[in-house]
Amino acid sequence: MQTANVNPPITITVRHEQLTPSLKEHAEKKIESLHLDYPRIIEAKIVLDVQKNRHIAEIILYCANHITIEAESEDANMYAALDATIDKIARRMRKQKTRLMKKNRPHRNESIRYLDEKYFNEEALDHPEESVEDPIPYIIHADNYKLRTMFKEDAIMELELGDRPFILYKSARRGCLSIIYRRKDGEYASMDIKPE
Numbered sequence: 001m002q003t004a005n006v007n008p009p010i011t012i013t014v015r016h017e018q019l020t021p022s023l024k025e026h027a028e029k030k031i032e033s034l035h036l037d038y039p040r041i042i043e044a045k046i047v048l049d050v051q052k053n054r055h056i057a058e059i060i061l062y063c064a065n066h067i068t069i070e071a072e073s074e075d076a077n078m079y080a081a082l083d084a085t086i087d088k089i090a091r092r093m094r095k096q097k098t099r100l101m102k103k104n105r106p107h108r109n110e111s112i113r114y115l116d117e118k119y120f121n122e123e124a125l126d127h128p129e130e131s132v133e134d135p136i137p138y139i140i141h142a143d144n145y146k147l148r149t150m151f152k153e154d155a156i157m158e159l160e161l162g163d164r165p166f167i168l169y170k171s172a173r174r175g176c177l178s179i180i181y182r183r184k185d186g187e188y189a190s191m192d193i194k195p196e
Contacts, residue, residue: 007032008041012048015048023048034086039061039097041061056081057082069092148169149169150171166181167180
């Protein structure tokens with residue numbers, strides 16, 4: 001149960017009118033209904049003023065961490081003005097809590113999106129869970145690849161002479177990107193790569 005803002009000291013000042021017990025009780029109940037865990041209310045001051053059929057309710061909350069929250073509303077009825085002011089105060093308290101949460105939120109650079117990639121070989125899959133040591137990752141090094149324009153026959157010859165598992169090239173006949181690779185049965189396969 002929320003107990004952070006229960007029974008804060010409340011000072012009520014009324015100008016140009018008398019403070020009735022029902023109005024005092026209504027104001028105290030409204031202040032005590034502000035059950036937010038942040039900011040913690042240390043003291044509350046309510047100023048009620050009546051000026052020529054205008055009822056003005058002003059609330060000042062003195063909160064922890066040197067936070068002061070103020071709100072004021074005007075209505076034809078003092079109870080309605082007080083309710084409107086309490087709504088404003090509650091919104092401002094929520095804003096203070098949101099600011100605190102944003103301030104303490106981890107920065108984007110600490111996100112997993114920016115961690116280095118690690119690649120594991122197949123032995124890591126059979127690694128027993130009760131073992132204390134973590135499997136050692138191996139890193140796949142980036143390789144520069146020069147994209148050349150050639151015929152399919154030239155690509156097959158380059159695949160035969162080189163040690164790469166595939167050849168990516170721009171087809172001299174069709175003008176599109178193509179990849180050629182050796183299948184498990186020893187034959188060659190070719191695919192065209194078309195942009196979406």
